[in-house]
Amino acid sequence: MSGKKKKKKLEIKYSDIALNIIPFIDVFSMLTTFLLMTAVFTALGIIEVQIPFLTTAPPEKKDTERSLDVKVDMEKDWVEVTAAFTMPPINENKKKFMTNVKTWDKDLHKFMVEVKKMDPTANSVQLFTEDDVILKNITKTLDAVKLRLNTDQQFPVKAGASPGQIAEAREFLFKKVVMASVIL
Amino acid sequence: MASVSSGSDDVELNMMPMLDIFSILITFLLMSFSTDPVTYAANAGMELPESITIQALDEEPAIVVTKKELKINGKPVTVIENGDVPLKDQAQGAIFPVFKELEKLMEANKRAMRRVQTDLDKVKAGTITMEMDANHRFKLMKRIMLSAQQAEFVNFKLMVAKGDS
Numbered sequence: 001m002s003g004k005k006k007k008k009k010l011e012i013k014y015s016d017i018a019l020n021i022i023p024f025i026d027v028f029s030m031l032t033t034f035l036l037m038t039a040v041f042t043a044l045g046i047i048e049v050q051i052p053f054l055t056t057a058p059p060e061k062k063d064t065e066r067s068l069d070v071k072v073d074m075e076k077d078w079v080e081v082t083a084a085f086t087m088p089p090i091n092e093n094k095k096k097f098m099t100n101v102k103t104w105d106k107d108l109h110k111f112m113v114e115v116k117k118m119d120p121t122a123n124s125v126q127l128f129t130e131d132d133v134i135l136k137n138i139t140k141t142l143d144a145v146k147l148r149l150n151t152d153q154q155f156p157v158k159a160g161a162s163p164g165q166i167a168e169a170r171e172f173l174f175k176k177v178v179m180a181s182v183i184l
Numbered sequence: 185m186a187s188v189s190s191g192s193d194d195v196e197l198n199m200m201p202m203l204d205i206f207s208i209l210i211t212f213l214l215m216s217f218s219t220d221p222v223t224y225a226a227n228a229g230m231e232l233p234e235s236i237t238i239q240a241l242d243e244e245p246a247i248v249v250t251k252k253e254l255k256i257n258g259k260p261v262t263v264i265e266n267g268d269v270p271l272k273d274q275a276q277g278a279i280f281p282v283f284k285e286l287e288k289l290m291e292a293n294k295r296a297m298r299r300v301q302t303d304l305d306k307v308k309a310g311t312i313t314m315e316m317d318a319n320h321r322f323k324l325m326k327r328i329m330l331s332a333q334q335a336e337f338v339n340f341k342l343m344v345a346k347g348d349s
Contacts, residue, residue, distance in 0.1 A: 021199055028206040035213035042226060043346040044241040046313065051329050053338045074322075131323035135316055138325075139233035139344055147236060171238065179340075181322070182329040 047142050051182040068119035072145060074129040079108060079141055083115040099137060109144040113152050116173050120155040124176040148173045233318040234347035245315035245343050247328060256285040267321050278331040286335035311339040
């Protein structure tokens, strides 16, 4: 008898409950409006490049040390990389990539990793570009030359490098790209 | 004869599908919510070059090169005709009105940096961000860079749309 009574009471209780979802919808509406208004659907980034400039400062010590000189030549239809040491043995490494090949930028990047292996401390590339090359292709080349992908090996940094330099080495293959064609 | 039921008490709006849609929309929007320091909308009709860079845009571009005009800090400086600037604006391979505007900008930068002596801030004074249509040729880019070089800007940040690797 007592069990039956209890059951009856519970049934009455549940049938009276109604969840008021209107405040919930209000919050959702406000949140959706705010997020839609502030949404940026194209993520924007930057690629840093430098241009050569005339200076009266004395030449760097680098000219008297053996270092790796990396040059990238860009024409409308091809990109050529030349890497050579400034002093003997020069060990020149040169390769040309045709931009009509679908994977040219990936192939270029693989080659740049090989170039970096020649001298892991090398950090600078000179980019020579012809006038008729479009920005789209320049950007692809900069990506291939500059950035280190997660699948690439980690190159050692110079002894005593700062945390900033270590972070840069993780992110970049060759951090400094000089647009050498821009000269007065 | 069919009759319309007058029992309006039985009509109930089912909110669940709407809540489902709202939940999915909010999840998507929250996941794509940008925490980048600068929120900037690229110019309409402009195709930005794609890049896999992870460096986020940290300042609004000072130089904007659309398909038809060149602006510096929002001010139209010259027009673009057939992918180049008119002959009257060209000077020694550079663009004279661009040089004049950038010179003013550098003066302002120098005034702001006068009290600052760190190397990082000196580099920042000579850095400029540029937004340029992906289909422009290097010839135009070179002219702009040359004009900037003469106004002492030697570091460039090229604005790109982040794509997948």
